[in-house]
Amino acid sequence: MTTRDIDESVSTELNRLRESIDNIDAAVVHMLAERFKCTQQVGHLKAAHHLPPADPAREGRQIERLRQLAESAHLDPAFAEKLLNFIVAEVIRHHERIAEESATNGQA
Numbered sequence: 001m002t003t004r005d006i007d008e009s010v011s012t013e014l015n016r017l018r019e020s021i022d023n024i025d026a027a028v029v030h031m032l033a034e035r036f037k038c039t040q041q042v043g044h045l046k047a048a049h050h051l052p053p054a055d056p057a058r059e060g061r062q063i064e065r066l067r068q069l070a071e072s073a074h075l076d077p078a079f080a081e082k083l084l085n086f087i088v089a090e091v092i093r094h095h096e097r098i099a100e101e102s103a104t105n106g107q108a
């Protein structure tokens with residue numbers, strides 16, 4: 001096997017792995033888009049009923065559950081918690097904007 005053959009087999013393997021990574025990234029984006037569709041509806045429901053954008057008790061339960069799922073999937077639980085917090089912070093910003101718009105326009 002020449003150096004060029006080794007390089008080719010490495011780049012073939014790298015490309016194969018990157019195709020899977022691209023598929024997984026696409027799935028993550030689609031799943032996040034679906035999650036945000038749900039949370040937008042929650043935002044409108046909360047605004048219509050004057051409920052606060054954030055629910056720390058619910059977040060506590062979600063974090064506990066995700067940490068356990070992460071552990072059984074051999075994923076760092078601290079990473080799973082940070083990821084959820086990052087997503088939820090964005091959702092809360094959306095909820096706040098919906099509540100502001102609803103207060104201004106009188107609709108949720």
Ligand SMILES: O=C(O)C(=O)C[C@]1(C(=O)O)C=C[C@@H](O)C=C1
Binds near residue numbers: 058059087
């Ligand atoms: O379940 C809710 O009450 C939501 O608003 C959704 C959500 C989430 O993104 O999962 C966002 C904000 C809350 O603090 C808790 C959870």
